[in-house]
Amino acid sequence: MTDKKNARRAAAQPVRRRLATGAAIIALATSTVYGTYPTPAAAQSYTFTNVSIEGNQRIESGTILSYAGIARGETVSGGELNAAYQRIQNSGLFEQVEIVPQGNTLVIRVVEFPTVNNIAIEGNRRIDDEALLPQVSSQPRRVYSPTQAEADANAIVEAYSQQGRIAARVEPRLIRRSDNRVDLVFEVFEGGVAEVERIGFVGNDQYSDRRLRRAIQTKQAGLLRALIGSDTFIEDRIQFDRQLLQDFYSSRGYVDFRITGVNAELARERDGYFLTFNVEEGQQFNFGAVNVSSDVNGVNPAAFRNVIRVSPGQTYSPALVERDIARLERLAIREGLDFIRVDPQITRNDRDLTLDVNYVLTRGPRVFVERIDIEGNTTTLDRVVRRQFDTVEGDPFNPREIRAAAERIRALGFFANADVNAREGSSPQQVIVDVDVEEQPTGSISFGGSYSTSNGFGLALGFREENFLGRGQRLGLQFNTGVDNQRYSFNFTEPALLGRDLALGIDLSYAETDQDNAEYNTSIGTFSPSLTFPVSENSRLQFRYTARYTDLTIPDESEVGSLVRAEADRGELIESSVGYTLSYDTRRTGLDPNAGVLLEFGQDFGGLGGDTTFVKTSARAVAQRLAFNEEVTLRATVEAGALAYDGDGSRVTDRFFLGSSRMRGFEPGGIGPREFDDANGINDALGGNYFAVARFEAEFPLGLPDEYGITGGVFYDVGNLWGLDSTNLNVLYEDGALRQVVGVSLFWDTPLGPLRFNFSEALSKETQDEEQNFELTISTDF
Structure with missing residues (x-):
């Protein structure tokens, strides 16, 4: 297998687009035709009674003429000839194009792109072929496209970037075969893993760098860095870390917390990053007065106050407010009150650093769940996903219940991704809940x-x-x-x-x-x-x-x-x-x-x-x-x-x-x-x-x-x-x-x-x- 790969690498040639400059050929032909007649002010024009197409094997001549857009007997200028050349070249069907006026005949010479015979990936050790080939859109027995080959190379590079190998390079090469066929080989230089050498925080006074590092998913490279996947630099993970930091401070009452920036400095050797989070913590707030009021006639808010669990003086947390809202809405359902929504009204008291919360019971729109559609679950039965919903078809639509169900679906651990969205159904009073999941190994x-x-x-x-x-x-x-x-x-x-x-x-x-x-x-x-x-x-x-x-x-x-x-x-x-x-x-x-x-x-x-x-x-x-x-x-x-x-x-x-x-x-x-x-x-x-x-x-x-x-x-x-x-x-x-x-x-x-x-x-x-x-x-x- 190694000998075959070496032979391929020796025979491979870099991919180049050998394109003749059609405009230059047209200019040369024009100077030849008009060289003995010095009329510099006159506009050049051509009339062709015949069009000759040479070099095409798979592509029909009529197809090439349609791209050229020049009819027999039509008078065209040099600029229009150049535009015809560009249209044929941009079709992506030809490796080389020439347009040469010869008297009353327009000669169009083309060299068709070869057919892809086989696709291979060489030099990859960290990621096997089975994982990389799905990233390649080029296919055997189809016409080779340099643009697509470059896109495939970039897709392979991105796969390595997701593993923290930002120095990876991929070069597509061609091995010429008979009958205008080529083997497309992607030569991979994997490079090393770009590790996170240091994670620092600027602006944090209440919590140490050590504590904040425990709150995020990215970790610093340690003694056993070869066995740790979370110390590699992955850009998407940094975005997730921002949300984890936001949740960390919000759950502890820092409602004004914000991240002003994240700096990722690449080491000179391009093998590591120095990651710095710039934060503003703000002040910590506690709960102030907590009350329940009602905008719905006939609803007594006093009956709802007993289910409130937060109390004045407790550290403020949005999660605690969400849980109280869920309790209030469940009580409303048990009391037979449909379409009741709870709107938390927050009043900020900067002097004593408290937040007063007033849970307002309101009447929501009369919208029902028409159906719940589940897609992507190739292994998991529908009922496993459906039972995470407290809502069934025909129930009043409650956005908070749908969000809670989405969290329960993600918490199952069965799916790599789980998206839950609601859209309008057969009428404005109906909604359809779409659940799109992606299975992952669970054994x-x-x-x-x-x-x-x-x-x-x-x-x-x-x-x-x-x-x-x-x-x-x-x-x-x-x-x-x-x-x-x-x-x-x-x-x-x-x-x-x-x-x-x-x-x-x-x-x-x-x-x-x-x-x-x-x-x-x-x-x-x-x-x-x-x-x-x-x-x-x-x-x-x-x-x-x-x-x-x-x-x-x-x-x-x-x-x-x-x-x-x-x-x-x-x-x-x-x-x-x-x-x-x-x-x-x-x-x-x-x-x-x-x-x-x-x-x-x-x-x-x-x-x-x-x-x-x-x-x-x-x-x-x-x-x-x-x-x-x-x-x-x-x-x-x-x-x-x-x-x-x-x-x-x-x-x-x-x-x-x-x-x-x-x-x-x-x-x-x-x-x-x-x-x-x-x-x-x-x-x-x-x-x-x-x-x-x-x-x-x-x-x-x-x-x-x-x-x-x-x-x-x-x-x-x-x-x-x-x-x-x-x-x-x-x-x-x-x-x-x-x-x-x-x-x-x-x-x-x-x-x-x-x-x-x-x-x-x-x-x-x-x-x-x-x-x-x-x-x-x-x-x-x-």
Whole structure:
């Protein structure tokens, strides 16, 4: 293949338009005819009784005559002959044109453009032929056009520019073949990637350059620049960054913020850009008085005031106003009030830097949705797109609902582009909503590796499809194996069961451990279908059924205590339970861009068949806030659980353990009740029926360049694990005591995966607790 490309390159010739100067030929002929008759003042004219056309093979003579526009016997001037030449040349059919008057005969000689035999692209390594050939409009078996070839070369250059290779050059060349045919070869010089070497901001007083860099999509080139795509300079991305900056400041009350300019300076070597955003922040505004009024007769605004969520003194954000408007319009629909629109009237108070908001209820035009047309969805079914609309055919037209539906369609992640527009329908009172989407890949196959200080190295194979069979369903298969454990899982989610906001989930998993931090082996299989639905704007409720198989075995050579051995003697057990989880998550609506709260409470009730009867309760509260001008991230988590078993009680496969995911600084099974007999070599972690943990941490910049992706952190964990159904004299720490751990963290966000290094020290612990002073976790996909 390489020899063929070299041969093509050697035989290729630069494309040139070899055009004879028809006007010069006409002038030369004119001077010959009139050279013996010196009449300089007379206008030159010709009359031809015959027209001879030479050199044409594919193009009919009549076609050439029609371009020339000269009839036999017609008197024409030299200027008209030159115009005829230009018309023939501009037809784009001929490589060379000559017009020569010979007495009463006009001779038109042409050389036709060759036919394209084959099209090839040479020199491309970064972008393959399959991606570049669609950019080429020239086609085999058609007449070669230099203009089109140049346009195709520019299109290929643009494809490279989109990848940040602004130094790319493309030159079309011709290889002559027999029968007036040519091979069209585009020779590509790819050049290097123009990276963004530095991103700076001018005029920003409230937020640092570091914080603003996190708000935009373009990133500075870093240590792993060869693996990062967002550090290349792409002009279209800069426009998107402008909008991201505008949204960032607007959501924080800076209503006067504007970008006065963006300077992109190219380095002398043409391999990097220095990007500078010039901004004017303005003043930060809060909400002032918030009220609801009505211009519609019979509508009492007092009934609408209760649904308003913003309050005076809160930082102003257009997103909060939009959400209040949506709540007001939904209430109007529930009250049977059609065509109600909410017009927010903003009053600015510069003295106290507040914005008064008056939501005015008005009567909108009587316009209905005639139909919703969906195009471009070659894979995704229409109903997946249509269910993102709260509006159906025949409903009153609400522009705000259409915009919200457009955002939901884009948020699906199924489409590279999604445009939603409304146009007039069959009458002025009807509108048609056009949805034009462009599909993108939604599936992935992953092969990865993992490492942790507790489980060692492992392999992971996975398949995930976010839009299974174009139905909007999620399907996942995962296989993970480590030194001492294996896990296989399958999950499926139907997000809109029966066309409603009701998610059906099916989880199936099987896991085995082979003396993983213990002297016994476990096998656990789980099947759990669930239904999840919203109960409020930020709350969701899940109901589930769980069938669980557990087996606990002890290898012959293992030394275990009497409690674990008694639990293993119970053999294989089947659990059957029903449960629920209620969650409240403010991140769903982003009411505060600097803070988020997650609350979860769940219970499982065993005894619906199976071998065990139990109640398992868990609760979790998570809060996060950005502080110190959003430079520092503060997180706090409180988590607790309780397990109550009837009959023979719980086993180690049922009870809680505090691994590093719940409490740092200790080995998995490193704290809590344990059966300890040093003389017989017995040290069994038993887990506990109850646990309570509080974790606090702060993440902050270390002053290193942002492109390194390295930040630091400190943490403090305090918790306890206690409670057993059976005990003996060798059991330690059944009642438990609080353990406290402090530590520092190093975060490294890399394209290969997030790395976290934890260095910890226990402030309070028990004698037989097993510490883990260092922990490294890495997960990567190839």
